[in-house]
Amino acid sequence: MQSNFFVDVVDVVRLIPRGKVTTYGSIAKYLGSSRSSRTVGWVLNKQVLDTTIPAHRVVNRQGILTGKNYFKDPLFMQSELEKEGVKVVNDQIVDFNTHFWDPNKELTI
DNA sequence: CCCCTGACGACGC
DNA sequence: AGCGTCGCCAGGG
DSSP: OOOHHHHHHHHHHHTOOTTOBEEHHHHHHHTTOTTOHHHHHHHHHHTTTOTTSOGGGEEOTTSBOTTGGGSSSTTHHHHHHHHTTOOEETTEETTHHHHBOOHHHHSOO
8 A cells, every 4th residue: 555645646647738747846846745856756766667657747847857767768758758749858858848737736736 | 673765856055 | 056965755675
């Protein structure tokens, strides 16, 4: 059985729309502990085998694909994002702000 | 039970 | 401006 934070992170990630991305920090903040961004990354790492979770839509606050090496194929993250219309150059999302989806704004607590 | 690790981020120096 | 440190939460040894 997983703890609440773990489950909550997964829930929020599932809600990220196609073509949008969010950050570890935003998710942590949405869950009420803004300083737990690190744990968000940790959760996704544990879920890397669960392909039903769009973990490729979560990047760090600079729009960098810091987690790409944890996928089976390091290029998976970028190719998925580009399929959805998100351009990636040098492991960084181009025009990050226009693709940024903030659960704190988009979701009602 | 204590210590370490980690896809982060804010702050201090 | 860049680097070091610390906080946070869970899990593993």
